[in-house]
Amino acid sequence: MNTIQDRHSGTARPRRRSALSVLAAGLAATLLTGCQQSNQLITFGDMSSSYNREVFWMSVWAIALSIIIFVGVSWALFYTVAKFREDRHDAPPAQFHGNNRLEVILVAVPVVIVVLLSVLTVRSMARLNPTPTNAAKIDVLAKQFWWNFSYPAATAEAGGTVSNGNEMIMPTNARVALSITSGDVVHGFWAPNIGGQRHALPSVIKTWNVDTERPGVYQGNCTQLCGASHANMRYKVIALEPARFDAFLSAARAYRAPTPAEGSAEARGYTLFMQGKTATGALACAACHRVQGTPAAGAAGPDLSFFGTRRTLGAGMWEGDKAREMLPEWIKHSPKVKPGSLMPTYDGSEYLVDGKVQRGGRLTDEEIGDITAYLRSLKLPEEADYWRGTPGAIAGGTQ
Template sequence: MNTNHHQTPGQSRFRRVRRVLPLALTGLAATLLTGCQQVRQSLTIGDLSSGYNREIFWMSVWAIALSIIIFIGVSYALFYTVNKFREDKHDAPPAQFHGNNRLEVILVVVPVIIVVFLSVLTVRSMARLNPNINADTQNINVLARQFWWNFSYPEAAAAAGGVVSNGNEMIMPTRQKVALTITSGDVIHGFWAPNIGGQRAALPAVKKTWQVDIDRAGAYQGNCSQLCGASHANMRYKVVALDQDRYNTFVTAASAYRAPEPAPGSAEARGYTLFMQGKTETGALACAACHRVQGTPAAGAAGPDLSFFGTRRTLGAGMWEAMTAEHWEAADAKVRLHEWIKHSPLVKPGSLMPTYDGSEYRVNGKVQKGGVLTDAEIDDVAAYLRTLQLPEEADYWKGTQIQGAPQGGTQ
């Protein structure tokens, strides 16, 4: 006897959808969390190591509990009424209760009490999460631009001039309130590192201050949460939370930091010259026109601060991460850095960094012609960048737990 059943076209399509749907939903979730780009570290929502998240969690517990009570109460009243006054049990028309003052008072007073109660909880949480800034609070200024971040420390004066700052990696202490003053240099961006707090808008020409904190040391993922252009999904950053002693060591070393002087005739020295002066005969612009390197004439503000580039573990605002033991000395990391310097707009759409392979790029809608550096010259610039390192004791990545990474581990 033949037990095979022929499937209709509709049944066949249904089976295919049923097989594909779970995979599609998984892909969608990954896309929403990572911004259409595979990353080594995921966002973590609801981390109770943060005072902000703890406050929101307990306020949410009350709201969810009341929602459940209301749902159960309304459901009980509905099923009770439907069952008691079923048509097959009652032939007479139902009694009217218009003018039942007691019922009307209950229907008004109970929701008002619930709304007032939740309002009080909300106002209390807002007061706790936005307290007055005091002398013990660590201040960090956050600048968002297409498509990168810069973090500066107004209370940490640099011996070489200006203040300590770092591009795309924010260093903060644990178990201490940190006041973030956030602004934007172009369009609206969104500052969001879920482990340390909620989303905050970075607005052009507006500075807003809010507080964050976290009890657990580690490296956390941050993303831009406001659609801001072609590389919105590539506008990431890291938050590295250090215990107080390590944080103090970082601030002290960063304040005293001066970029090392390359040995004469070395690849680093040739890269330093190109970084500071460019190459006028081929139209290659100087990197120093847009970037700052502490302790050198480079004082540009159009790009992220590169003073500690060799210590950093991210490139292109977190597009790539050098998390191996060799860091920027690893072969694949060198390739990434070379490609980034050579043609940044190609590897990161919308990047305003000039090209160094002679190709065209756009700045504010205008087509610009890039200069030319040879591959050897680009490698020289990369070699110089890799020398820009903090002292080993101030390396904030060393021994730091990577929170949210698939394999975990420390650096």
């Protein structure tokens, strides 16, 4: 009743305006910025990226031309309707077939617009596409349903190339050349804050430049429908100031997985990680994953060398404390908690490999806890922890 009375009394108008203002503000925030937990941003048109700035100014020209065309066509339409109304002109309309000047104008104006937009586009491509010789290089591998980021210029002292799974560390105020490819189907790489999209194609390597002037944590996603967990194929971009990035790379080069204390949970987990458990059919984790400074050199899954430093799990499905909580469940039966995951199960349940049903091995909860303890011990030195002190860092501790 109060609502009806307010409507009739006219007091609903301010409320309606207020509600519309709130709705408009909410819609704008949703379209422009999706806030993740801990103030992480996924922002379309982030002006900290040179790619986004270039595309923005090119869009200004395109929008301005569109407005000019709209106003011009609208004016011509209304002018013609007003001047040649039927009630003012009884005679048949004059024909202008063969009016060369009009035909030239109708052809020339669209040609000029298209040429101008083409020149602006080519200019932007010439600015953005070349890869500077001093660019930081990162190799990006996309697979169902995770990402691996390698640093080809950083050779680890323990052998191989420094790499990290599902968390891409990059410097600020520098061009970063991403060499993107796929290990299975077509995927799409896009972190809107640092640049545009690029397809990740099997057997094809595409180089793509990204950058940002602002340190922070940014969300990235696969943008190409690639299977059951396409929506769960995420990653984080951690942009660090150059000095911190160099400190990370230096520590990563020198990193060797710590040797667990004899008889500890980490030591038991190390043995299970490397050898599995033949008696129950539990496969060795080392067959699919690499850990720098150990015999584990698998390439079928993400690099786990710095797993204990990460704050995400399952290619970004869980973050912070939730990631830490879910780790045992993830090891036990990842296909159950992430549809389409190709990891084997360790609770004896079935899973699919290339469309064929496989039965996983078995590990006890205590044994899974031992593997969990070992993985959490794989940490970079504190000074190289790329999450520490970074704006937008995920709340909670590392793994």
